[in-house]
Amino acid sequence: MWGEQMKISPIDLTIDELPDKWYNITADFPSPMSPPKDPVEGESRLKLLPEFFTAEALKQEMSQERWIRIPEEVKELYIHVGRPRPLYRAYRLEKYLKTPAKIYYKREDLSPTGSHKVNTALAQLYYVAKEGYERVTTETGAGQWGSALAHGAALMGLKCTVYMVRFAYNLKPGRRTIMKYYGAECLPSPSNRTTFGKKLLKENPNHNGSLGIAVSEGIEDALKHDDTVYCLGSVLNHVLLHQTVIGQEVIKQFEKIDETPDVMFACLGGGSNFGGFTIPMMGLRLKKKVDTRFVACQSEVSANLVNGKYEYDFGDAAEQTPLLKMFTLGHKKDMHPIYAEGLRYHAAAPVLSYLRNLGMIEAKVYPRDEKLIFEAAKIFMRTEGFIPAPESAYAIRAAIDEALEARRKNEKKVIAMNISGHGFVDLEAYDKFI
Numbered sequence: 001m002w003g004e005q006m007k008i009s010p011i012d013l014t015i016d017e018l019p020d021k022w023y024n025i026t027a028d029f030p031s032p033m034s035p036p037k038d039p040v041e042g043e044s045r046l047k048l049l050p051e052f053f054t055a056e057a058l059k060q061e062m063s064q065e066r067w068i069r070i071p072e073e074v075k076e077l078y079i080h081v082g083r084p085r086p087l088y089r090a091y092r093l094e095k096y097l098k099t100p101a102k103i104y105y106k107r108e109d110l111s112p113t114g115s116h117k118v119n120t121a122l123a124q125l126y127y128v129a130k131e132g133y134e135r136v137t138t139e140t141g142a143g144q145w146g147s148a149l150a151h152g153a154a155l156m157g158l159k160c161t162v163y164m165v166r167f168a169y170n171l172k173p174g175r176r177t178i179m180k181y182y183g184a185e186c187l188p189s190p191s192n193r194t195t196f197g198k199k200l201l202k203e204n205p206n207h208n209g210s211l212g213i214a215v216s217e218g219i220e221d222a223l224k225h226d227d228t229v230y231c232l233g234s235v236l237n238h239v240l241l242h243q244t245v246i247g248q249e250v251i252k253q254f255e256k257i258d259e260t261p262d263v264m265f266a267c268l269g270g271g272s273n274f275g276g277f278t279i280p281m282m283g284l285r286l287k288k289k290v291d292t293r294f295v296a297c298q299s300e301v302s303a304n305l306v307n308g309k310y311e312y313d314f315g316d317a318a319e320q321t322p323l324l325k326m327f328t329l330g331h332k333k334d335m336h337p338i339y340a341e342g343l344r345y346h347a348a349a350p351v352l353s354y355l356r357n358l359g360m361i362e363a364k365v366y367p368r369d370e371k372l373i374f375e376a377a378k379i380f381m382r383t384e385g386f387i388p389a390p391e392s393a394y395a396i397r398a399a400i401d402e403a404l405e406a407r408r409k410n411e412k413k414v415i416a417m418n419i420s421g422h423g424f425v426d427l428e429a430y431d432k433f434i
């Protein structure tokens with residue numbers, strides 16, 4: 001290996017090249033998206049939204065503006081947490097796979113808490129503090145989003161309560177420690193803190209929980225306290241909007257090396273990682289400037305894009321959110337726990353569901369036992385050198401499969417994937433696959 005031509009893989013951007021706007025792809029949609037609506041029966045969920053979201057989050061949620069300026073304070077925080085982030089060429093992985101394809105990966109794992117979730121946590125919390133609230137509540141599956149919110153809340157002097165899906169809470173004590181060290185409270189969901197949680201625990205004291213349930217608990221808690229708002233880690237337009245800093249950086253990085261990805265892979269639970277990585281490039285495809293393919297990587301337990309129906313459904317199990325038009329398995333769907341807990345959500349973001357319906361997004365689904373996923377993570381660790389989050393390993397699996405197919409067909413394609421997080425706090429899961 002030594003003595004070969006030096007291969008420098010990171011493609012870096014300078015701080016000056018950090019995007020200064022978020023990109024709202026809905027402004028470029030060929031027809032309007034179906035708006036959120038109220039169910040026929042019961043109280044208005046739409047009227048309830050200002051009771052638990054910040055005014056700015058709601059404004060951005062409904063915005064038709066193509067570009068939304070990133071406040072200077074948020075830009076400063078982005079720089080503080082290491083943005084812009086490098087794009088790497090996976091020379092060693094390519095060599096291992098003996099593929100003629102070029103493989104690139106974006107490093108969202110390099111954030112302080114280990115995932116892309118920091119991009120929206122800092123933005124949402126900036127508005128929470130600006131609007132004078134003192135406390136935030138949220139849900140978390142993998143624990144990455146809860147950690148990111150706990151981190152941001154600590155920086156901004158806000159109190160934070162995280163409802164963590166019970167299966168993951170029990171599996172990952174390290175994530176709980178991180179949140180608590182930041183000063184956040186972390187409760188297993190279903191919890192005894194909310195009426196909804198108590199009801200579910202009464203029915204089943206060993207309830208594994210789900211993201212939909214944890215969302216319900218976070219909302220209920222915020223609704224009961226005037227000084228508290230709720231922050232969501234995925235699905236909604238404003239969350240995906242904040243994540244578009246990833247994809248905008250990726251476009252600049254590919255421009256620097258004069259390449260365009262033929263295909264982009266990212267895992268998809270609710271869609272914030274997939275959306276953040278691909279939406280800016282999808283905007284270019286809508287304008288017919290590129291013909292990149294976009295592939296969402298999912299688990300069979302929650303393959304909302306493949307097995308879901310494109311229809312109106314609630315975002316949470318207790319039906320407190322408005323109805324959103326999305327590919328959904330049903331908000332009461334019982335999904336078997338997996339180690340990539342962050343992917344176990346019943347529906348895909350409305351923006352991505354719209355794009356899927358338009359034929360812009362493909363999906364790859366992997367079996368529940370996750371053997372192929374952890375095998376891909378192992379190959380990646382041994383070639384590129386670091387441990388990915390189990391969720392991110394879905395994208396790695398798909399990229400490896402694509403690269404192997406390129407080898408069979410002798411195709412020189414350009415593959416890009418997003419490493420949405422690192423796996424240092426997922427070792428309990430890794431341990432099962434050694």
Ligand SMILES: Cc1ncc(COP(=O)(O)O)c(C=O)c1O
Nearest residue numbers: 144234269270271272273342421
């Ligand atoms: C590392 C990582 N990647 C991806 C996801 C999936 O969420 P989303 O689809 O919102 O990106 C999660 C969720 O917790 C995560 O922790």
